Amino acid sequence: MPSPSVEDYIKAIYKAHADNGSVATQELAERLHVSAPAVSKMMRKLSVLKLISHAPYQGVELTRAGEKLALEIIRHHRLIELYLVQAMGFSWDSVHEEAERLEHHISEEFEDKIDELLGHPTACPHGDPIPTRAGTIAPITDRPLALERSPARLMVKRVSDEDAELLRHFQALGVTPGTAIELVTQEPFEGPLVLKVGGKRVRLTPQAAKKVFVDAITTSEEDK
Amino acid sequence: MPSPSVEDYIKAIYKAHADNGSVATQELAERLHVSAPAVSKMMRKLSVLKLISHAPYQGVELTRAGEKLALEIIRHHRLIELYLVQAMGFSWDSVHEEAERLEHHISEEFEDKIDELLGHPTACPHGDPIPTRAGTIAPITDRPLALERSPARLMVKRVSDEDAELLRHFQALGVTPGTAIELVTQEPFEGPLVLKVGGKRVRLTPQAAKKVFVDAITTSEEDK
DNA sequence: CAGCACGCTTGACTTCGGTTAACTTAGCTC
DNA sequence: GAGCTAAGTTAACCGAAGTCAAGCGTGCTG
CATH class of the missing domain: 2.30.30.90 (Ferrous iron transport protein A (FeoA))
Structure with a gap:
């Protein structure tokens, strides 16, 4: 089971790729509020874990395993956000941080349960698509x-x-x-x-x- | 903000005290599934943090600050357990582990919200009293x-x-x-x-x- | 096409929470 | 009260994840 830290890096890589197409060391460092060397070191580790492919000084790319992990964490995040808003009555501007922490610590059963309680939703409160358990996600067209x-x-x-x-x-x-x-x-x-x-x-x-x-x-x- | 690890030690000390009256290094080691030296070292750290008072080779005792921290974590744990059972439909035998993880990662707002949604409950699904936010708990009489x-x-x-x-x-x-x-x-x-x-x-x-x-x-x- | 700047990586070190091995200490037994 | 045993502590070390400082590589610029 990957550590929260590993999950955060993988998620950041996924998002940087989605936002920019490219994934620079420095950009990850900024997104994650860590130094560039920390990113470099983690890239080696993620390579060994076969979650990314990484040629030094070139960019970084998620493997299919890395992408699946990213989507699982994002699924957790968005399901939690939606649950907090719809089932618990939190405001949509206050749920991101809570989800950011909880996404690393919920079980599969919990994930399935909120998915079910919410009626298998397809988007989080901010409109982002919720990945499937299988590790797929609706393409962005907007x-x-x-x-x-x-x-x-x-x-x-x-x-x-x-x-x-x-x-x-x-x-x-x-x-x-x-x-x-x-x-x-x-x-x-x-x-x-x-x-x-x-x-x-x-x-x-x-x-x-x-x-x-x-x-x-x-x-x-x-x-x- | 104390680390999950610190919180686990404090909670274990509280529970050992409640169960046995005494708090031996070895007992904490068993409860936490770590070695005795790990406990010894952590005891020094908790002393410095003023969460326990600890004379080497003598026992260990929570300070009022330590007790408050223990009760806050236990409050999290029991509120989460009850929420999982009552609001989400989990069975009472499946919630302990989930609560064990989540108790370290929920915000004060989340704590307050589930307390409110549950109608300010006084006991978890297993009958344990839920500490107050102020750090008090109903005495055990059973x-x-x-x-x-x-x-x-x-x-x-x-x-x-x-x-x-x-x-x-x-x-x-x-x-x-x-x-x-x-x-x-x-x-x-x-x-x-x-x-x-x-x-x-x-x-x-x-x-x-x-x-x-x-x-x-x-x-x-x-x-x- | 030489040189340079910037970005990336490596190296040496820190903190945290853990380990095993070695050594104290307290308290019991004779 | 000397000696032993079991519990507790200290020491040396490990891996994860971070830091800063220094050293490479790439590719742009003159």
Whole structure:
């Protein structure tokens, strides 16, 4: 059974890969709040464990075993987040940290139980897909709202879960997963985006809009 | 914030004290499945942390700070156990291990939330009292069933939670906290105790009867 | 294409929690 | 009260995961 530390590294590699495509030593160091040498050393260890493939000075890549482990931890994380929100009444801005700790310490039975109690959900409170037990995950099709350039009707799919402050802001604006919004315009000189959310006009800085992920509205969602 | 390891030692000291009155190095080593030297070293550390007072070769005693820490961990443990059973539908013989891990990793907010969701309970599924947040605990008044010598009507208060097999046995017999039982007799030569539980006669080995804790029946419980 | 800067890795050391082996100490037995 | 035994402690060491300082490698820049 891998240590929490190993799990954190594997998860960070998975996320860096998903976010950037690349996985640099330094980036992992920043994500994990450790020094670069700590990362280098751990990479060797993970190589030996066959969780990554790693040619020194080149990048790092998860093996299938590493990916499965990453997805299992992420599954734990997202199921826990959703359970905390839906079953226990926590607010969506307060569950990330708790899940971050608990994800390393729950049993398979616990995982299965909350999955069952939640009715086999497919997304966490922030809209991220929940991996299956088998180690697969729905592909991401959404794009950052910040990249949308022309007015359009859009569906909020996900928001970044790591900044509680920002999550409260999104909630106050009504920008939450499953909400249909309309991008009206962007104010000049990299100014805020102007949106229509539930009939109200709201403004969102480009910074914040990077953390909101949207998709074109599908016909089945038209009734919103 | 103390490490899980420190918490485990403090909890073991508390329990050894409660069970035996004394706290020997060797006993802690057995309870924690570590070597005696590991205990010795940790005792020095806990002394420095002012969680215990420890004169070498003499026993060890929790300070008030140590006791508070022990009670906080035990509170976590018992609240988690109860939540797993009552809110999530786990069986009472399967929750000890899960609680053993999770007790070290939940936040104060989580602790408060389950306390609230459970309606500020006073006992875990095995009948052990739940310490308060302030670090107090209801005194134990029950005695091991194995020590009862004469026929009597008794109330099951607690059962030991550490052996899942035994818990299933107790459940099958109907010997659970809150159940009134009647001690009929003990068969000769340290034979099993004969009980009446819910109208049925059942037999319990002295070994098992050591793990059941009973009290005289109070008038308010007469209606059972 | 030489040189250099930056990023990555190696090396030497720390802390934490554990081990085994060797040695004290307390308390019991004669 | 001397001596032994069992329990407790100290010493030397290990592995995990981290640190800082120093040394490589890659690839961009002039």
